[in-house]
Amino acid sequence: MLLCVGVMLLVVASDLGLCLDEDDLDTQWEQWKTTYGKEYDDYEEVYRNNNWKKNMRMIEVHNQEAEQGKHSYKLGMNQLGDLDFSPTKTDIYNQGTMQVCPKDDYRTVVYDRICSLLLPRSVDYREEGMVTPVKNQGHCDSCWAFSAVGALEGQLAKKTGKLLELSPQNLVDCDPESDGCVGGHMTDAFYYVLTNGINSERDYPYMEEKQPCRYNASAIAAQCKDFKEIPEGDECILAATLYKVGPLSVAINTNHVKFMLYKSGIYYNPECDKDNISHAVLLVGYGETAEGEKYWIVKNSFGTSWGEDGYMRIARNRDNHCGIASQASYPIM
Numbered sequence: 366m367l368l369c370v371g372v373m374l375l376v377v378a379s380d381l382g383l384c385l386d387e388d389d390l391d392t393q394w395e396q397w398k399t400t401y402g403k404e405y406d407d408y409e410e411v412y413r414n415n416n417w418k419k420n421m422r423m424i425e426v427h428n429q430e431a432e433q434g435k436h437s438y439k440l441g442m443n444q445l446g447d448l449d450f451s452p453t454k455t456d457i458y459n460q461g462t463m464q465v466c467p468k469d470d471y472r473t474v475v476y477d478r479i480c481s482l483l484l485p486r487s488v489d490y491r492e493e494g495m496v497t498p499v500k501n502q503g504h505c506d507s508c509w510a511f512s513a514v515g516a517l518e519g520q521l522a523k524k525t526g527k528l529l530e531l532s533p534q535n536l537v538d539c540d541p542e543s544d545g546c547v548g549g550h551m552t553d554a555f556y557y558v559l560t561n562g563i564n565s566e567r568d569y570p571y572m573e574e575k576q577p578c579r580y581n582a583s584a585i586a587a588q589c590k591d592f593k594e595i596p597e598g599d600e601c602i603l604a605a606t607l608y609k610v611g612p613l614s615v616a617i618n619t620n621h622v623k624f625m626l627y628k629s630g631i632y633y634n635p636e637c638d639k640d641n642i643s644h645a646v647l648l649v650g651y652g653e654t655a656e657g658e659k660y661w662i663v664k665n666s667f668g669t670s671w672g673e674d675g676y677m678r679i680a681r682n683r684d685n686h687c688g689i690a691s692q693a694s695y696p697i698m
C-alpha cells in the first residue's frame with residue numbers, strides 16, 4: 366500500500382516541463398528547493414542535489430520512452446526527488462543524524478561523491494596565512510589550549526585577513542572547565558571564548574604553568590559565536606569540513622614513543638590506539654605523495670625541532686588512524 370502513495374505522487378506532479386541543460390538544472394534545483402521548503406547543510410546539499418539530478422535524468426529518459434510507447438505512464442519531479450532510490454542503498458539522511466548510518470552505505474554514498482569528486486587533492490592552510498608559528502607547550506599539558514587557540518587564530522585570520530597570535534595562557538589560567546596544565550578540552554575552551562573572549566599572546570604571554578586568571582576584557586583580541594563538533598570517526602567529513610572551514614582542533618593517540626620521537630615522513634603506527642585519545646593538535650591540511658600515499662598535516666605544540674619543523678604528516682583514510690577524526694571541533698566566529 367505504501368508503494369501506491371509514491372506512485373500517485375509521481376503521477377500528480379508529472380507535467381513540470383523538463384529541460385536538462387546543466388545551468389537550467391541548477392536553476393530548477395533552486396526552484397525545487399523553494400517550492401518544497403527544503404533546507405540542507407552543505408554536506409547534505411551535495412548529496413541531495415546528486416540524487417535529485419539523477420532522478421531528473423531518470424524522469425526525462427523514462428518520459429521519452431513513454432512518448433515512444435514503451436511505458437504506459439509518465440514520471441515527474443515532486444517533493445521526494447531528493448531521495449536516493451537505489452535499491453541497495455539506504456537513504457543516509459532518513460534516520461536523522463549522519464552517525465546512525467550504516468558504515469557501508471555511508472562510505473559508498475558520501476565518501477565517493479563528496480571526497481573523491483568535490484574536494485581538492487590537497488589543502489594547506491599554512492600557505493593561506495591562517496596558521497601562526499609553531500609553539501612549545503613545555504612542561505605543561507596545555508596541548509588542548511594550543512589546539513583551541515590554533516583553530517581560533519585560523520578563523521580570526523579568515524574573518525579579518527590578519528594573522529594574530531592568541532593566548533593559550535589565557536585559557537590555561539581562566540577556563541573554569543579545564544584543568545590548566547593537567548589537561549582540558551577544546552570545546553570547553555571555545556565555550557570560554559564564546560562567553561568571555563580571549564586576549565592576544567602579546568597581551569597575555571605563555572608562562573608554562575597555571576597562574577591566577579589575568580584576562581583583560583578591555584584588550585579582547587577575538588571572540589567566537591559558537592562552536593561545532595564533527596561526526597565522530599569519519600575522515601571524509603573531516604576533510605570536507607577542513608576544506609570548508611579552515612584549521613580544526615583534533616585529538617589523537619600519542620601514547621607511543623614513536624610518536625614522541627617522530628621526525629619526518631607519514632606517521633603510521635599499527636600500535637596507535639584510536640580509542641584512546643590523549644593529545645590535542647591542530648589539523649592544518651591534507652595531501653598525497655606522488656605515490657598516492659594520503660596524509661593529514663597536523664601542527665603540534667612541541668616546538669620546531671620536533672617532527673617536520675614542528676608538524677607531523679599522519680596517515681589519512683587508513684581507518685581513522687590514531688583517532689584523528691574522533692574528536693574534531695572548530696569555533697564559529
Ligand SMILES: *[C@@H]1O[C@H](CO)[C@@H](O)[C@H](O)[C@H]1NC(C)=O
Pocket residue numbers: 581582583584
Ligand atoms: C587592559 O587593556 C587595556 C587596553 O589595552 C589597557 O589600557 C589596560 O592597561 C589593560 N589592563 C591591565 C590590567 O593590563
Ligand SMILES: *[C@@H]1O[C@H](CO)[C@@H](O)[C@H](O)[C@H]1NC(C)=O
Pocket residue numbers: 620638641643
Ligand atoms: C590509554 O592510555 C593511557 C596513557 O598511556 C593508559 O594509562 C591507559 O591504560 C590507556 N587506556 C586504554 C583503554 O587503553
